[in-house]
Amino acid sequence: MNQALKQFLCNPKAIIGLTILVLAVLAAIFAPLIAPGDPWKMATRPFLPPMQDMRFAFGTDMMGRDIMTGLIHGARVSILVGLTSTLVALVFGLLFGALAGFYGGWIDDALMRITEFFQTIPTFVFALLLVAILSPSILSIILAIGIVSWPPVARLVRSEFASLRNREFVRAAEVLGQSNWQIIWGQILPNTLSPVIAMASLMVASAILTEAAISFLGLGDPNRMSWGFMIGAARTVLRQAWWMSFFPGMVILLVVLALNLVGDALNDVLNPRLSRKRRQ
Numbered sequence: 001m002n003q004a005l006k007q008f009l010c011n012p013k014a015i016i017g018l019t020i021l022v023l024a025v026l027a028a029i030f031a032p033l034i035a036p037g038d039p040w041k042m043a044t045r046p047f048l049p050p051m052q053d054m055r056f057a058f059g060t061d062m063m064g065r066d067i068m069t070g071l072i073h074g075a076r077v078s079i080l081v082g083l084t085s086t087l088v089a090l091v092f093g094l095l096f097g098a099l100a101g102f103y104g105g106w107i108d109d110a111l112m113r114i115t116e117f118f119q120t121i122p123t124f125v126f127a128l129l130l131v132a133i134l135s136p137s138i139l140s141i142i143l144a145i146g147i148v149s150w151p152p153v154a155r156l157v158r159s160e161f162a163s164l165r166n167r168e169f170v171r172a173a174e175v176l177g178q179s180n181w182q183i184i185w186g187q188i189l190p191n192t193l194s195p196v197i198a199m200a201s202l203m204v205a206s207a208i209l210t211e212a213a214i215s216f217l218g219l220g221d222p223n224r225m226s227w228g229f230m231i232g233a234a235r236t237v238l239r240q241a242w243w244m245s246f247f248p249g250m251v252i253l254l255v256v257l258a259l260n261l262v263g264d265a266l267n268d269v270l271n272p273r274l275s276r277k278r279r280q
Helices: 002-009 012-029 067-103 105-120 123-134 138-164 168-175 180-216 227-237 243-270 272-279
Strands: none
Touching: 002 012, 002 243, 012 067, 012 243, 067 105, 067 138, 067 180, 067 227, 067 243, 105 138, 123 138, 123 180, 138 180, 168 180, 180 227, 180 243, 227 243
């Protein structure tokens, strides 16, 4: 474990990705201290270009709201949605995949048919539909993204469980009298977490992009500032005020890039054999 952590922290991709992510998380946590103003309130004149007034280094929007304040407060929404929706997806995916891979037979068939049904529906359209039905809010967006994101986790966990189901350590646990649930959660699941952890980092990035797209279309939480909302509000004045969409877009790009770098670094450490094959 210590050796794997050392390899991860020595990976340049991990260092770059973690640096960006730490900055984003700190901005989200300390947003009221870093930018104490209300991101929805007018701060100065509208359409103030960047760097003309250093109090508003990133400029203002058509309502005179500070772009930098919006970015800092928007980090809370994006990181919260990304982490919690991924957690929801992992819970569903681990449960379905573990039961299908361990028991096999008709349970496997039934659970995989349900998984395939969800995979046939376009994920973004399904997420939009769920948010519209549940009414736009942070909770509905988290649930919608979590519900559409779990099938790949289920299929991955199911394949890992199926390959480990008949291993010697599982047979030994059965001989010792451990129950099926003890074997699933105590013996097999810990041995399947490496690829799941690597996948989870990429799922967080995908969730952030999905939330931004939902907010861009006007279905985000109306009470929370978000990066997607800022880009959506700027699309009508793109030529007049390029900075309104440029800075939120760059922040989303950097955070998603950081998560992908961390995911690649985790995959290099946790699945070195697959990583070598990919390079070849």
